[in-house]
Amino acid sequence: MVTLGLLHTSAVHVPVFDGLRDEGHPGVELRHHVVEELLERARVVGAEAVAPDVRDALVRVVGGGAEGGSGGGVGAVLCTCSTIGGVAEALGGDLGVPVLRVDRPMAAAAVASGPRVVVLATVESTVGPTVALVEEEAVRAGRAASVRAELVGGAWELFLAGDSAGYAEAVARAVRGVRGADVIVLAQASMAGGAELDPEGEARVPVLSSPRVGLAAAVGAAGG
Numbered sequence: 001m002v003t004l005g006l007l008h009t010s011a012v013h014v015p016v017f018d019g020l021r022d023e024g025h026p027g028v029e030l031r032h033h034v035v036e037e038l039l040e041r042a043r044v045v046g047a048e049a050v051a052p053d054v055r056d057a058l059v060r061v062v063g064g065g066a067e068g069g070s071g072g073g074v075g076a077v078l079c080t081c082s083t084i085g086g087v088a089e090a091l092g093g094d095l096g097v098p099v100l101r102v103d104r105p106m107a108a109a110a111v112a113s114g115p116r117v118v119v120l121a122t123v124e125s126t127v128g129p130t131v132a133l134v135e136e137e138a139v140r141a142g143r144a145a146s147v148r149a150e151l152v153g154g155a156w157e158l159f160l161a162g163d164s165a166g167y168a169e170a171v172a173r174a175v176r177g178v179r180g181a182d183v184i185v186l187a188q189a190s191m192a193g194g195a196e197l198d199p200e201g202e203a204r205v206p207v208l209s210s211p212r213v214g215l216a217a218a219v220g221a222a223g224g
Contacts (some may be wrong), residue, residue, distance in 0.1 A: 075222030102214030115183020172197035
């Protein structure tokens with residue numbers, strides 16, 4: 001059986017990724033590990049400053065200590081938090097298994113969609129890492145990219161309050177308000193629901209989110 005570990009900074013991601021696994025990757029075992037304070041601290045002191053704690057969390061996931069595990073290790077780890085994703089990815093070389101950030105496949109798809117990329121985020125600490133990732137993928141692909149970031153004001157407070165519908169609608173409104181873009185990137189996995197609220201395609205450009213493509217890449221890295 002293919003076993004994939006997931007490091008989350010919010011418990012809301014657990015059912016989302018379980019559902020995506022059931023849809024596209026039946027039979028894959030997911031082992032979830034939630035450490036909410038990693039994002040909370042990274043927002044204050046920066047992602048690099050929490051690297052030792054990210055490493056500790058990854059070691060637990062790799063060793064089979066994540067929630068839902070039945071012992072033994074995992075074939076790969078997926079970090080679903082865009083703020084600390086780059087730090088987690090960089091630590092993978094020391095852990096003996098691939099560590100993937102959930103948003104890299106999305107960033108690669110974005111630069112293939114056109115040069116004008118708008119990144120929407122609801123947490124300011126995610127903006128820098130996501131913009132840098134898109135620019136990195138553009139260089140890797142040999143494509144030109146002009147990346148602009150916009151913060152969705154007030155949305156994160158709705159998320160913290162547990163208002164998932166209000167949060168998704170705030171993201172959807174921001175999507176509909178974007179102009180001058182070839183593609184829109186939703187920086188955080190939690191924002192994916194906002195893309196689903198644009199059924200008529202009012203954005204008129206691709207709106208990319210990370211969970212589905214990120215999970216598929218991680219399952220492949222784990223041997224699935």
